[in-house]
Amino acid sequence: MKTKLENLILLALLAILPGSILAQESNANQSFAVHEDVVKLGMTAEYEDTCKELVGHLKKHNIQEARFITASISDNRYIYVSPIENMADLDKPLFSTLSEKMGKEAMSALFNRMDKCYDVEHDYIITLDPSLSYQPQGINQTPEGQDYRKFHYLYVAPANRALIKEKMKAVRDMFASKGSQMYYRVYRSGFGTRGEFYMVAVAAKDQLDYAQKAMANDELIGEDGGKIMWDLFNNLLSYEEFTGQMRPDMAYAPMN
Template sequence: MKTLKRGLLFLITVVFAINFVNAQDAPTMFSVHTDNVKFEMVPQYEQLAKSLKDNLVKHAITGTSWTAISVEDGRYVYVSPIKNMADLDKNSMAGLFEKMGEAEASKLFDDMNQCYDSHSNAVVHYNTNLSYRPDGYSTDGKNHREYHFLYYAPKNGKAMREAMSKVKELFEAKGIKNGYDVYHSGFGSEESYFMVSISGKDDVEIAMGGQENDKIFGDEKGEIFFNVIKLTTRYDQVEADVRPDLSYTPSSN
């Protein structure tokens, strides 16, 4: 496991989990809530998170939905698509407190709060233009995620986008079959970064896909990828898993 600074990389989630049939139809803004769960409290936290979902289903709560992701360092991330910043002002749990009862719902969240010493909220953006989704590509059934964080100085923002566009062009020119999604830091992030999300059934499948790509790229990969790397101030990689058992979507959606 890589040593990561909590709070700087909590945005991964993203994002990382939504399945898009057509990139043009993909939501582009997400709110991200992260619980930094203590390792010894993970079993208890998971039981409570499942209880939360069960109660949402039981009471048919609408007005909220999320994809849950568990990260290798103990973080649990809940990613929800939003239309604009005004959506952040909405109380997405009001319906649950009404149906479940104030006392019972409050106890559930209080118990969850005992499992971590900090949590956070932020916004991230999906970048359709930089993401690569070839015809027939889908993340269905691929719940393992490998996230690559490319941090850069704000002055290099334009150059970074241009360099990453060249990477996408290489993938297109070579007809690479496995795609990737790109997200950009937003409100609540301490640094500017692009995050590249790669999906697979497990880490082995992702690694094998990378090896196959390298054979197809040949020598052309070196300079194009280096143009991205030389603009980064630092780089981090982290692995996580999408958790359908903890994710929630109202049945009416």
């Protein structure tokens, strides 16, 4: 766990934006390193307390190198995300300042406590694809007041790769032509993922707000739009859907 957790914070150190690391207004493809902890159900409270304690040490010492966001997912995964420029970023030194400030033994003990909270963890890379995303006023991954998330995983067979991309562009163009208020961001799977997929992330205020947006969108796109959507889904290898919540209480950004 120590190595893995250090890796996820290393990824956070790579953030280069002055504000929220996931509040970009850019049309460029941006890759992100993702670390997942699959937390034991009975250890959720201890896991969160330990993460918050780590964040507390970062705040106490105002560690300038660190910056990360956190999301909790309905299947008890906790996801940490940071932008990277290339694979070489993953080899940069870890946690030297925090270790000096809080003490090496204390930091190791904190990581060891987190170790026992899960048996499975994953690390992989995804890339934001603005050309397939639908957010007319510009890509914003953390819209204010919309911490609720719906994550749609669209799994793709390699033989259908070009076809699925074409279908996803058709959906985006249809949403744009209808003036849909259901905005979404699309990410492509990359190194280390389990299978090839597109992940579609939709932000809302809460579950009710999402349901209302989805219902309004269904009415807006109508039967013709529905056919375009089903044409995409009928060509997928498989599909999964998860709900999630952004966790600012488990995130960290240094003070200037």
